[in-house]
Amino acid sequence: MHKSQPTNLTELTKAEIAVWLNSFDTVLTDCDGVLWHEGVAIDGVPEAIALLKSLGKEVYFVTNNGIKTSGEIWQTATTIGYDIDESRILAPIKAIAEYLQARNFRKKVYIVGSEAISNGLAAVGIESFGPGPEILQGKLNDYLAQQVATQDTDDVGAVVVGFDEHFTFAKMLKASNYICSNSECLFMTTNLDTVHRYPAFRIPGTGALLAGLETCVERKALQFGKPNPEICRALIRSEKIVPQRTLMIGDVCEIDMLFGHKCGFQTLLVGSGPSSDYEFNVVLKNPNVNEEYIPDFVVPSLGHITKLI
Amino acid sequence: MHKSQPTNLTELTKAEIAVWLNSFDTVLTDCDGVLWHEGVAIDGVPEAIALLKSLGKEVYFVTNNGIKTSGEIWQTATTIGYDIDESRILAPIKAIAEYLQARNFRKKVYIVGSEAISNGLAAVGIESFGPGPEILQGKLNDYLAQQVATQDTDDVGAVVVGFDEHFTFAKMLKASNYICSNSECLFMTTNLDTVHRYPAFRIPGTGALLAGLETCVERKALQFGKPNPEICRALIRSEKIVPQRTLMIGDVCEIDMLFGHKCGFQTLLVGSGPSSDYEFNVVLKNPNVNEEYIPDFVVPSLGHITKLI
Known part of the structure; x- marks a missing residue:
């Protein structure tokens, strides 16, 4: 069921966080604004991704970046502390x-x-x-x-x-x-x-x-980018991704959250992107907002995850 | 009443042409594609405009040209044989x-x-x-x-x-x-x-x-161009233009004919523009065409008018 107000992860108890963590097996995360900004890792996020992986979550990076090949994106990611296989990068x-x-x-x-x-x-x-x-x-x-x-x-x-x-x-x-x-x-x-x-x-x-x-x-x-759900259709068909057991993380409502909703994923909006002021203070507060833009969860930064678990 | 098929002026008798001529006092005409093309007057059109003026019609030039001032448009017009006052040019x-x-x-x-x-x-x-x-x-x-x-x-x-x-x-x-x-x-x-x-x-x-x-x-x-009817609102308000006694001439359906319809003018499509093949063979033959694109009258070129009268 659609929630009109997202749940703030920082307001959950450890027990509630544990329930949330058990609700998904796969994580799709946007890159720029969530994992890094202008080539620099966002504080604590490499550790958060490592933690999710250590908990057995399958992690995919899904970006709309049209100025870097997936090889170049992989190189950026690896250089700044993300451990991911290039095949796990979905890029236009x-x-x-x-x-x-x-x-x-x-x-x-x-x-x-x-x-x-x-x-x-x-x-x-x-x-x-x-x-x-x-x-x-x-x-x-x-x-x-x-x-x-x-x-x-x-x-x-x-x-x-x-x-x-x-x-x-x-x-x-x-x-x-x-x-x-x-x-x-x-x-x-x-x-x-x-x-x-x-x-x-x-x-x-x-x-x-x-x-x-x-x-x-x-x-x-x-x-060939988000929010087109076609870009992960093959992964869903091959059952590598089970939509109801998947979490989409992003920093832009009308791209990442909409994409998550269209695919039937849970959604988490982070506040670490360059447009986060706009997302949190304009989009989420707009009474006429498209309800597919509203995330299920919010957190100031993915870096917070390590403190919450 | 809206006609689904335009009347071809060349198929009217002299008597019918006379009735048509008596149905309007004011002529608004597009410039490029109707009066001239790439700075050269279209054959017979300066004479047609002179004839309409000699019959007592008030003539205005109405263009969407955004790369020439009305002074420059007036200069082009005058140089190639059109006799018009600069104040009669409506330009963005x-x-x-x-x-x-x-x-x-x-x-x-x-x-x-x-x-x-x-x-x-x-x-x-x-x-x-x-x-x-x-x-x-x-x-x-x-x-x-x-x-x-x-x-x-x-x-x-x-x-x-x-x-x-x-x-x-x-x-x-x-x-x-x-x-x-x-x-x-x-x-x-x-x-x-x-x-x-x-x-x-x-x-x-x-x-x-x-x-x-x-x-x-x-x-x-x-x-500030056609098809926005606002651009001749002042002329209508001052009663210099009486919509039901005005003829709009142009070469592009979705700009000139639509403008004419929006203003409540009669409309005449000429076939002398660079896109005339498209207008006559695609737009007018499209069964789903916006009916405001359909002119009341068509003629191969405004130059024909002198032969018809």
Whole structure:
């Protein structure tokens, strides 16, 4: 049953914590904002993850990061004290590469996004191009004639959109022409995060870049990040994950908590992310909030777990 | 009453054309695609406009052009044979400038758009900045610290979005921070055209750039172009335009015809625009088309009018 107010783990007795701990076998945890921030481990969290593992919990990392391959994420994690197998990382670039590989994809991919997408595709033998700056110089008509009219659209079988600080009008133009000149052209995105809320900034997310492109091409992209429950369907089907015995931990309500609810997991919101002020003081206090954003449990940081057990 | 099929003017008798001509006193016509294309007058159209004026019709030009001031549009028109007063041009940049002027706007405007917006605002004494290239160089964190954290957000009272071939992630970032750091900051756009359909290309329109920004800031912009009926409210209120005695001419169904319907005008779709194949063969033949997109009348080009009368 859905609870309208989350339970604060810090207010539970040791006995209640023990009951809670026995209610799940598997932990899926978001990475940035829960495990680390800007490459630095959040205080006490490596110990908390180690503790959960020592209690027999199966731990998976599930991220929407579209600027690092799962190998790079694994490297960050390992360097700062997390002991995890790379295969336990669920990440969009890997999911996109697997999706294309399963379809025996043989064309090229145009990327509006990072070098990491290109590397992730190369790892499964898929050719791609696009990352890095692409600026419209000179007049629009000349650019159209020289850069867009000469695009070999038959050769490109997919457009992948990820976070791209080099996003430009020129990239939108090329991507729309690949997508629209061929109805078979796949259109995929790492995630739909519209904005990254830092206390001092609001950083447009992949979902914002994508919204512009989707508006222009009048088509929706397939998305390979949370909250799409498809990204852990294989683990559920193979019974490695039993939804009612699984806990999803995250720092963003509309991504992590929604994902947990969609998958039928228990959910735990932590307060250690860059947008935590917003999550706790705006989202959770909004009377009209989507009830799938409300976590079952909250805790200031996953680091608290070691003190509570 | 709404007609499900438009009447083709070329199939009417001279007598029927005379009745039609007597059914309106005022003509509002779109510019690019109806009167001219890429700065060249469409064959026979200057003569058609002159003929309508000689028959006593009041003619207004109504455009969504956000890359030229109404002065520049007037100059183009005049140079290629149209005789019109500049005050008869309804254009977004002028409308935005008048809107701000009427509110006694004293702050600065951040423009994601063309130099013309800046010139249009300067003409009413409003300071602005932003047009031209703005590229994120170096690392995102450094850019945030040096370029975004130092933004004087109190000083900026409005963000205006127009067509911008220099659109970048960096501009989205700055615009979102102006809009979100101050709830009083106005958020305006020249138009919502999502795409410009050329037979060989699909060019992202202002509406596509705007969709990304709106997604990021979670706010909708005020728009100063068709199909917003507000843009001719003053003319209707002052009875210079009587809706049921007015004809709207355009080349794009979802912009010009929709605008005409929203204003209560008669509508005429011409087939001389870059997207006319799409309008006639896709939009008008789509069984699920929004019925407000369907014109009352069609004609291959406004140039035909002179032969029909």
